[in-house]
Amino acid sequence: MAEDKDFFICRCEEVTLREIEQVIDEGYDTLDDVKRITRAGMGLCQGRSCSKVIARIISQKTGKPIEEVLQVSYRFPVRTEKMKALEQGGGSDATDN
Amino acid sequence: MAGSYDVIVIGGGIIGLSCGYYLTKQGKRVAVIEAGGFADGASGACDDMILFQSKKPGINLELAFESLELYKSLVGELDDSLGFANYGGMVLIQNQQELEVMEEFVTQQQSYGLDVKILDRKEMLRKQPFLSDRFIASTYSPMDSQAYPFAVMHKLSGKGRKLGMQVIHKSPVTGIEKDGNGDYRVSTGQNLTYTAPVVVNATGAWAGKVAALAGAYVPMEPRRGQIIITEKVPAVGETNLWTAKYLVSKLKSGFEIDSTEEEKRLGLGFAFTRTEGDSYLIGSTRESVGYDKRTTMEGIRAIINQAVSIVPVLKDVNFIRAIAGLRPATPDGKMILGEHAGMKGFYTAAGHEGDGISLAPITGKLLADMVCGTTDARLGELSPNRFAKDAKEVS
Incomplete structure (x- = not known):
């Protein structure tokens, strides 16, 4: 029986395991590469739930150590924020990092 | 030695990949050498516009029309919607x-x-x-339209690779010199050397620095x-x-x-x-x-x-x-596209500022035509040699 790979790894952008593996098979082997091509991690949660899972998939498929795959930079906003929170000079803890 | 090619394209953003794709389509053996990963530079951090209204009547607007037509044909050629849309x-x-x-x-x-x-x-x-x-x-x-840059780059790269194009990531170029046969030797941070008679500098904001490695002048x-x-x-x-x-x-x-x-x-x-x-x-x-x-x-x-x-x-x-x-x-708001005078086979295709997504397909196509020997009289005003006078003042 074929392995079921049509379940979502990234729920925000509805990206399946199959789609992620396909891109890794094309030779893309970093979190950024996979994100930019599949949109996994680009949605509302900005990869806060799925990026570790994706890193593990990349690591398993390529043999790269997980620590190496997980090296990504974060930029503010560190979580989503209403625009009015920053309007007219406002700031909030979500943006101070 | 990592390999010899007909053309080495330096820069794997949307411009470099488009150049690589259209060259490969014309039968050239091409390597695209990128300093970072997929879409690491400006092509991965931009908006998605194929915008006409911002363009001054003249070559930029003319080329934007041609680029839009190429986008429409790429949707079929690359077998993907490319996020192409036409919201006006x-x-x-x-x-x-x-x-x-x-x-x-x-x-x-x-x-x-x-x-x-x-x-x-x-x-x-x-x-x-x-x-x-x-x-x-x-x-x-x-007419104002848009395309999704990541999809365009992924599919240009994918189709190009199917046709034999090599795309090499994480390879910052550190040197460009001529060898005894008149070919360019392009070396990377990995201490690998690639050779080809033709080099295309498609490195966007870095085009001045990369040109300088070969002794060419690009104001960027x-x-x-x-x-x-x-x-x-x-x-x-x-x-x-x-x-x-x-x-x-x-x-x-x-x-x-x-x-x-x-x-x-x-x-x-x-x-x-x-x-x-x-x-x-x-x-x-x-x-x-x-x-x-x-x-x-x-x-x-x-x-x-x-x-x-x-x-x-x-x-x-x-x-x-x-x-x-x-x-x-660039100093005059127009891209730089063409061969450098006195440096046979060394081309620059860069300097689109906010028009990179709009103009990527036409840039790649025109560059490939030029490399393959077709000349287009309109392109004189985009030539890198329009800045030759400034180069002398700098040096």
Whole structure:
């Protein structure tokens, strides 16, 4: 029986395991590469739930150590924020990092 | 030695991949060498516009028409929608002075075949009911379109590779020299050397630095553009939006526009486009800060203040991310495309500033034609040799 790979790894952008593996098979082997091509991690949660899972998939498929795959930079906003929170000079803890 | 090719393209952004793709299609053996990963530079941190209305009548507008046609054929060729969409665009006008400049501009664009007109306030609000009440009129062009840069790059790369193109990541170029056979030897940080009789410098904001490795002169300045991305929201109005303010200041030198010091320093202009993922990209800044591509609180806040003042309902919309890319700017606002005088086989294809997505397909196609021996008389004004005089003054 074929392995079921049509379940979502990234729920925000509805990206399946199959789609992620396909891109890794094309030779893309970093979190950024996979994100930019599949949109996994680009949605509302900005990869806060799925990026570790994706890193593990990349690591398993390529043999790269997980620590190496997980090296990504974060930029503010560190979580989503209403625009009015920053309007007219406002700031909030979500943006101070 | 890592390999010999017919053409080495340095730079794996949308311009380099387009050059690589069209060269490969013409039967060349091509290696595309990229310093970072997939879409690591400006092509991965930009908006998605194929914008006509911002282009001065002349070669940029002409090439944009041709590029749009190529995008339409790429959708079939690359077997992907490429996020290609045609929402149209409006440029918002807030006073009589701006209106006069835009009327003149629109007339010129019409004479070049662009489908564009001025809408009065009522017609404008019919298309954009959520606008603040400070705008008196707008332009409208149904031709303004968009494509999703990541999909375009992924598919150009994928189809190119199927046809034999090599795409090599994480390989910053550290040296370019001629060998005894007259071929270029391109070495990378991995101590690998690639050789080819033809080298294409498609490194965007870095094009001056890469050209210098070969002893060529390319005047290129990075301009940082910051953009914010919203959560998915229902459509706000029918079209993408820009404001005339920034455009007018570019079109009419010396035109006094009412900007704060901060707005001037940030080069703030309003661009509002709906993405493939139903979110909005809202920009942007145009800053001279060298090669620093960090996002800043000042920039993000300025973009938000501007956006909320133009489309007040955005106040309650979440923004989920901010991005910044370095737009490659040339002294005369036109891209650099062509072979360097006295350096047979060394080409530059860079300097699109905010037009990289619009002009990527046509740039790649024209470059490939040039390398394969077809000349296009119009391209003289894009030649890198137009700056030769400045090169002498520098050296």
